[in-house]
Amino acid sequence: MxxxxxxxxxxxxxxxxxxxxxxxxxxxxxxxxxxxxxxxxxxxxxxxxxxxxxxxxxxxxxxxxxxxxxxxxxxxxxxxxxxxxxTERALQEIASYYRERFSIPIIGITGSVGKTTTKEMVALALSSQWNTMKTSGNQNSQIGLPLTLFQLEHEHEAAVIEMGMSYPGEMANLAKIARPMHAVITNIGLSHIENLGSQERILAEKLHITDAFTQDSILYLNGDDVHLAALREQLPQVRKIYFGTQPWCDFCARNITTGENGSSFTLYACGTCYDVKLPVPGTHNVLNALAALAVVKGLGGSLHKAQEALTHYQPPAMRQQIHRANQITIIDDSYNASPDAMKSSLDLLASFPGRHIAVLADMLELGAMEQQAHTETGAYAAAKKIDLLIAIGPRAKAYAAGAKQANPEQPVAHFESNQEACIFLRSFLTAGDVMLVKGSRAMKTDEIVKAFL
The missing domain is CATH 3.40.1390.10 (MurE/MurF, N-terminal domain)
Incomplete structure (x- = not known):
């Protein structure tokens, strides 16, 4: 700059x-x-x-x-x-001024879960055909987003900007600064519901990402999310492209297979079909890939080049990274947590062969939903027939209670700290086990992963 x-x-x-x-x-x-x-x-x-x-x-x-x-x-x-x-407002005003120098496609990425992984996949797919700048890490806040914009250089041909919000008015302000020409909304979950009150209000806030849209802009929406699917007949002023597994989606994934060696699916889009392979497991990653492919096609790019680029995707740190140590598989998803993300990670754990151990710490910022969300997550873990559920933290006691309510025979253990959990796990884990580690960022569950690596 x-x-x-x-x-x-x-x-x-x-x-x-x-x-x-x-x-x-x-x-x-x-x-x-x-x-x-x-x-x-x-x-x-x-x-x-x-x-x-x-x-x-x-x-x-x-x-x-x-x-x-x-x-x-x-x-x-x-x-x-x-x-x-x-100084914070000045930073934003300077970034907005600097952004005016660029007429390249800027794609905003938001959603309750999966913003960073979607951002990474979209940027990777675009990079197969355009010199693409992307948000570093999760610099998606009122301070992080302006700093991201200063990374734009005149050789860039596209930019993928992650946009996060926790309070009312924040997305509108980010959209005013970055002015994305296109946007992806991954889903509408319970993250930050403590501050926003309901999923309907979360959706309304997220939709401010379109505030700077023009008649050429496109909003890419996850058709598998009930709140986003309901927008099909709404927002007539905005061009929408849907991705997902629903047959009516513009970019539809079928024949999905996923496991520890990765994922594959058949993409039906634009009147034809394509076989797509990903080096990472999880149906949620299939949806992320669909979003990336849809954006590439929306910008007039080649789906063939984009899907080839996605075969080289690697997840960001602490976001469902797969580690293997002493014949134990560790799914490190310790960056953050929400109810929807917990269920997605439990699905991933269940897809691996071996004995399944879910190490789940407190989820924060859930407000009045806190007790219910933890209880339902515990019940979901029991339904997945997890071999052992380890709960860490005061709120996590509800994981154990929910699991026992769903299945009185479900093995559970509760610990107050990561250190206590590590002591137990060292004596419990054996070769062939698969361990998921996840919790809100403040719970620092990456300490457990590091202890075994």
Whole structure:
């Protein structure tokens, strides 16, 4: 990226307190540890730490400029300081200004579950035919998305932007910043229902991803999701393409097979059929691949090249990564958790041969649904005939209760901490076992995976 300080001041309606307005900015960072010559530092005032305290350190590290909402004047100085009312809002305004320089297709990805894996598959499929930029990791927030946009360069021909939200109004703001021309909604689940109240409200918020759509834009929807399928006769102003296993879907998967060696299916789309193979298991990954193929076709690309690219897909860290250690298979899905994601991961566990051990920690941000969601997940695990359900955390006791209600013979164990669970697992696991590890991010269940790797 290249922006002058003068452009940045105009973009965020700031005031240059010191420094040369013609100084060139080549990167933007909110992390004082990631500073290089040409960096604009954006200090965010958080609940615990006000990053303005790091301004002297970032200049010492070579930063070219900083935003500040703590200063209205400074002594004469060559170091550039730009005063703004809110550094977070200024970051968003600068990113929006920078995004205007690009007329390439920008595809927004959102949904309650599977945003990151879908983003990765869509980007991989597009990369078979276009120079594609994608969100790094899960930088999909009010701060992460603007930082992602600064990764755009003029050689890019497409971009895949992950867009997450937790509170009302956040998706509308992200859409205003990124202005995606096309979008994928993976599903409408219970994630963040504590803040939004209902799945209907979650859907309404997610649909703000279309706020900047034009007549050429396309909204790609999962036809297997009941809330998204219900939009078939709605939103007449938006062109919709459906993907899924329902026979009416525009991109339909049939003859699905999935197991520890991967997945395969027949794609029916555009009046013909294609055989598609994926190196990862799980029906949910079939849906992710359908979304990727639909986007490629919607942009006028080759399905043949896209499906070939998908044969090289590898999941991001802690998102259903398959590890093998000491003759034990570990499904590391420890990045985060929600009821829908739990059920998907239990389906995946059940598809593997061997003894099945589900290690499930608390799910957070479920509000009034908390007890019911944990109980139903436990019952679902019992229905999958899991050989042992291990529950970790105070909320997870409801997993065990739900499992026992569904099947009084279901083996269960409850532990207060990851460490206690690890001690038990070391004595319990034997060769040939398959262990799923999953929980909300704050539960840090990746500690269990690391203990066995």
């Amino acid at each position: 290249k922006l002058t300080i003068a452009e940045i001041v105009r973009a965020c309606n700031g005031k240059l307190l010191s420094g040369d307005p013609q100084t060139e900015i080549t990167s933007v960072s909110t992390d004082s540890r990631k500073i290089s010559p040409g960096t604009l530092f954006v200090p965010i005032r958080g609940e615990r730490v006000d990053a303005h305290m790091y301004i002297p350190a970032v200049f010492a590290a070579g930063a070219a400029a900083t935003l500040t909402q703590n200063h209205t004047a400074v002594a004469d100085d060559e170091q550039a300081r730009i005063a703004v009312e809110s």
